[in-house]
Amino acid sequence: MSLPMTAAQVLDREYLELRAKVLELAASLDRLDRGDGSVVDDPRLRKVRAGLELLLRDDASRAERIQLLFSRDYDAGWRQAFGLPPAEPGG
Amino acid sequence: MDYIDPHIHMVSRTTDDYETLAKMGCVALSEPAFWAGFDRGSAESFRDYFRQLTEFEPKRAAQFGIQHFTWLCINAKEAENVSLSREVIAMIPEFLAAPNVLGIGEIGLNKNTRNESIIFLEHLDLAVKHSQQILIHTPHLEDKYQGTRMILDMLCGDSRIERHRVLVDHVEEHTVRPVLEAGFWAGMTLYPVTKCTPQRAADIIEMYGPERLMANSAGDWGPSKPTAVPDLILELRRRGHSESLIRRVVYDNPLEFFRQSRQFAFTPRSG
Ligand SMILES: [Zn+2]
Numbered sequence: 001m002s003l004p005m006t007a008a009q010v011l012d013r014e015y016l017e018l019r020a021k022v023l024e025l026a027a028s029l030d031r032l033d034r035g036d037g038s039v040v041d042d043p044r045l046r047k048v049r050a051g052l053e054l055l056l057r058d059d060a061s062r063a064e065r066i067q068l069l070f071s072r073d074y075d076a077g078w079r080q081a082f083g084l085p086p087a088e089p090g091g
Numbered sequence: 092m093d094y095i096d097p098h099i100h101m102v103s104r105t106t107d108d109y110e111t112l113a114k115m116g117c118v119a120l121s122e123p124a125f126w127a128g129f130d131r132g133s134a135e136s137f138r139d140y141f142r143q144l145t146e147f148e149p150k151r152a153a154q155f156g157i158q159h160f161t162w163l164c165i166n167a168k169e170a171e172n173v174s175l176s177r178e179v180i181a182m183i184p185e186f187l188a189a190p191n192v193l194g195i196g197e198i199g200l201n202k203n204t205r206n207e208s209i210i211f212l213e214h215l216d217l218a219v220k221h222s223q224q225i226l227i228h229t230p231h232l233e234d235k236y237q238g239t240r241m242i243l244d245m246l247c248g249d250s251r252i253e254r255h256r257v258l259v260d261h262v263e264e265h266t267v268r269p270v271l272e273a274g275f276w277a278g279m280t281l282y283p284v285t286k287c288t289p290q291r292a293a294d295i296i297e298m299y300g301p302e303r304l305m306a307n308s309a310g311d312w313g314p315s316k317p318t319a320v321p322d323l324i325l326e327l328r329r330r331g332h333s334e335s336l337i338r339r340v341v342y343d344n345p346l347e348f349f350r351q352s353r354q355f356a357f358t359p360r361s362g
Contacts, residue, residue: 002297003297003330004331063264063291063294064264064265067235067263067264067265068236070233071235071265072203072236072237074236074240075237076240076244078241079208082208083205084209086248087244087245088248088250
C-alpha cells in the first residue's frame with residue numbers, strides 16, 4: 001500500500017497550502033511576541049518549539065512524533081498505581 | 092459510492108442530516124451510546140436513551156433507506172460515577188436482544204482515571220458474559236496515547252476477549268500501530284480540530300494498509316461533520332486510489348466487522 005502520487009505531484013497539489021500553514025504559524029508566533037508579557041517559559045510554548053524542530057527532521061514519522069510530543073506519558077505500572085488487581089497471568 | 096458510517100451519534104442530529112447522509116451514499120450506520128453533553132441524573136434516564144437507540148432511531152433512519160445499528164453502555168465520562176454505572180450495566184441485558192444492537196459501546200477512558208478503568212473492566216465482563224462485540228472510545232488530545240495504552244493493557248490482560256470482535260476507535264498516527272498489531276480493528280474519526288482530517292486518515296491508510304481499518308464521522312452534538320466519510324472518499328480518489336481500496340475501507344470492512352454480531356442483518360442496496 002503506498003501513495004499513488006509522485007513527490008512532485010504532491011508538492012504541486014499542496015504547495016500553496018503548505019505556504020499558507022507556515023505563514024499562519026509565523027503570524028501566530030508574531031502575535032505572541034506582540035502581546036504584553038512573556039510566555040517563553042510556558043511549557044505549552046516549549047512544546048510548540050520542540051514540535052517546530054521536529055518538522056525539520058528528515059524522516060517520514062513526523063506526524064507520529066508530534067503526536068507523542070503532545071501526549072501525557074504512559075506508565076506500564078498504572079494498574080498497580082490505581083490499586084487494581086493485576087491482569088491474569090499470561091493475559 | 093455506497094458507504095457505512097460505523098460511528099455516528101444520530102440522536103443529536105436532525106432528520107435533515109439523515110436525508111443528507113442518504114444523498115451522499117450512506118446505506119447503514121452504527122450509533123454507540125455516549126455522553127449527552129451533560130451528566131444524566133439517573134439510570135432511568137439511560138433506559139429512555141436505550142429505547143431511543145433501539146426503537147426510535149432505526150425508524151427515523153429507515154425513512155431514508157438507511158439501516159441503523161447501535162451499541163449500548165454508559166460512556167467513560169459518566170463512568171466516573173461508579174454506582175450509577177453499575178445500575179446502568181445491570182440494565183443493559185434487557186436491551187441486548189433488540190434487533191439493531193451490535194454489542195457494548197462506546198466504552199473507554201476519558202481522563203484515564205481509576206473509576207473509568209473499573210467501569211471499563213466491568214463492561215468487558217458484561218460483553219464477555221453475553222458474547223457481545225465491543226466498540227471502544229479512546230480519549231482525546233494529550234490523554235489519547237496514555238489512555239489507548241491502558242485500554243490495550245486491559246483488553247490484552249483478559250484472555251476471554253476475542254480481539255477480532257473489538258473495534259478501537261479514534262486512532263491517530265501515534266495509536267494506530269499498537270491497536271492493529273495487537274489484532275484489534277481500528278477506527279479513524281474525521282472530526283474538526285480535535286481528531287483526524289480526511290488527509291491524515293488517507294495517509295494512515297497508505298502507511299498501514301486497509302486491513303481492519305475503518306473511518307467514521309463520530310458526528311454528534313459538538314462541532315462535527317456527519318458527511319466526513321464522503322470527504323475521505325473524495326480525498327482517496329483525488330490521490331488516485333482504486334475504487335476497490337476505497338470501498339474496502341468505507342463499506343466492506345464495516346460489514347465484515349459487524350457480521351460477527353449475531354444480530355447483524357444487513358440488506359445491501361439492490362443492483
Ligand atoms: Zn462517539
